[in-house]
Amino acid sequence: MAASTAGPLAGKVAVVTGGVKGIGAAIVARLAADGARVAILDRDPAAPGQPIVASAQADVGDYAAVSAALTRFNDEVGPIDILVNNAGWDRVQPFLANEPPLWDTLVRINLIGVFNTIHIVLPMMKGRGGRIINIASDAGRVGSSGEAVYSACKGGTIAFTKAMAREAARERVLINCVCPGPTDTPLLTGMREEESVDRLMDAIVKSTPLRKLATPEDIAAAVAYFAGEPGHVTGQILSVSGGLTMAG
Secondary structure, eight states, X not given: OOOOSSSTTTTOEEEEETOSSHHHHHHHHXXXXXXXXXXXXXXXOOOTTOOOSEEEEOOTTOHHHHHHHHHHHHHHTOOOOEEEEOOOOOOOOOGGGOOHHHHHHHHXXXXXXXXXXXXXXXXXXXXXXXXXXXXXXXXXXXXXXXOHHHHHHHHHHHHHXXXXXXXXXXXXXXXXXXXXXXXXXXXXXXXXXXXHHHHHHHHHHHHSTTOXXXXXXXXXXXXXXXXXXXXXXXXXXXXXXTTSSOOO
């Protein structure tokens, strides 16, 4: 599927981190369908047939590698208009079963990676405006048992989104955050091989007003809204959880 030449994002250049599979792949497909020229930055190689114009393999926690990739995209594909910070990873287990090396990994991928990309891309958007969408999690809004450090990282992403939206407003860069609830992805499928996690997911579905998990396409639709927003929504947090976590 090639990028549309007539969609709402026609002519825009978008970069999606963690764009090879799961939610990231759905975001890539949606932005391309809406007309964007999409590049992905991921630790894994791009999947055959993905509707992208460029890709780079890098760890989002490696500032130098991320800088090299994003600079190449900006120079060779075109000025970056949209950045989607989707890369993330988790391991579900009680906090007291964690060890510090796991904390470091979770923080590096889920929080430092967001710092890195925005620190590099925001100067590229100065004078032109742009859209930055951070993928956090409802775990960062309400907490999640077995995901204490992940929840902390995603809560940090939410706070960072709001702070950076204030700083970037003068440059006409809008920064918003999408918070998925439990979503039917390969990562979750792998986690559900543990009986305790599978029981937890079943209980969550029963507690969700829409009685189902989100799909990656549901998250991509929220990203597409922020990517195409005309100019007066910034610093906002949008939960995509089927009503599981309703904000007051």
